[in-house]
Amino acid sequence: EHAAALAASSGPGRTADGVPVALLVNVGAARDLAAAAAADSEGVGLLRTEFLYLDRADEPSVEEQRRSYAEVFQAFGGRKVVVRTLDAGADKPLAFVDHGDEPNPALGVRGLRLARRHPRMLADQLTAIAAARDASTADVWVMAPMVSTQAEAAEFAAAARAHGLPVAGTMVEVPAAALRTDAILGACDFVSIGTNDLGQHTFAADRMAGELAGLLDPWQPALLELVRLTGAAGTAAGKPVGVCGEAASDPLLALVLVGLGVTSLSMAPSALPAVRLALAAHTAAECAELAQLALSAPDAASARERVAAAAGAG
Ligand code: PEP
Ligand code: MG
Numbered sequence: 001e002h003a004a005a006l007a008a009s010s011g012p013g014r015t016a017d018g019v020p021v022a023l024l025v026n027v028g029a030a031r032d033l034a035a036a037a038a039a040d041s042e043g044v045g046l047l048r049t050e051f052l053y054l055d056r057a058d059e060p061s062v063e064e065q066r067r068s069y070a071e072v073f074q075a076f077g078g079r080k081v082v083v084r085t086l087d088a089g090a091d092k093p094l095a096f097v098d099h100g101d102e103p104n105p106a107l108g109v110r111g112l113r114l115a116r117r118h119p120r121m122l123a124d125q126l127t128a129i130a131a132a133r134d135a136s137t138a139d140v141w142v143m144a145p146m147v148s149t150q151a152e153a154a155e156f157a158a159a160a161r162a163h164g165l166p167v168a169g170t171m172v173e174v175p176a177a178a179l180r181t182d183a184i185l186g187a188c189d190f191v192s193i194g195t196n197d198l199g200q201h202t203f204a205a206d207r208m209a210g211e212l213a214g215l216l217d218p219w220q221p222a223l224l225e226l227v228r229l230t231g232a233a234g235t236a237a238g239k240p241v242g243v244c245g246e247a248a249s250d251p252l253l254a255l256v257l258v259g260l261g262v263t264s265l266s267m268a269p270s271a272l273p274a275v276r277l278a279l280a281a282h283t284a285a286e287c288a289e290l291a292q293l294a295l296s297a298p299d300a301a302s303a304r305e306r307v308a309a310a311a312g313a314g
Pocket of ligand 1 (some may be wrong): 087194196
């Protein structure tokens, strides 16, 4: 019993019946690195590489990038690090890139779409990541942001492999990608759901618009329905499905996500202990039941209430 209590409060994430759920951290700035590495996690589920590019007048050199990635891989030696390639455009414009005149930047040339316009920028980033990986013991995966189609996923995976990076995946942040995760997983190794952008695009609601917060609630059953599709596709393909949006840091919602087929959760380091405890207190079958409760709720508030009541938390 002591061993069980200890397992619930530290070490790899797992459900009460021992199903592993990798608990990972999001890293978005060099100053977060030490705290993130000190946290009890299995690695980084989302390295937001924008921190290398934003707030500067010129593009960082390959060598400069390599050094930054090497620092991260060093801090997470022996652990997994999922590096997201540059997610620029929309709310994250770059000073040294001509973003053109976009009436709807959130729907414009951003994320992987910008990398397709500037292939050399992506190639340089992959070169730097691969060089840092070669000198490290970290288990380095790469993933592309704002992917909508299987063709984009295939193109990214091919670019990653051409650079000697063996594990490549895509984010699921666009409803089209959630609807067709089976096809996308036919072209790459894993997916990770970005619930912030997936919510924005599912509800046609700007994620920065406070007035629309109700639509952007990650408990929205329509959003969970898309997570269900992605989770089912991952289960069928036997490939990992992560969540790296804010939804992963809510312990009750984490149970639902696992019940929908999600195999890893990436969050702020401070959220890890509560999510680990919640998982350790529920079996995989209970998570699946909680997921059904949430999916069948008429709205976000009742989804949360029903799951809280059934999970014994309220
Ligand atoms: C997301 O969209 O949920 C996500 C994790 O990416 P970001 O918040 O960096 O856009
Ligand atoms: Mg996003």
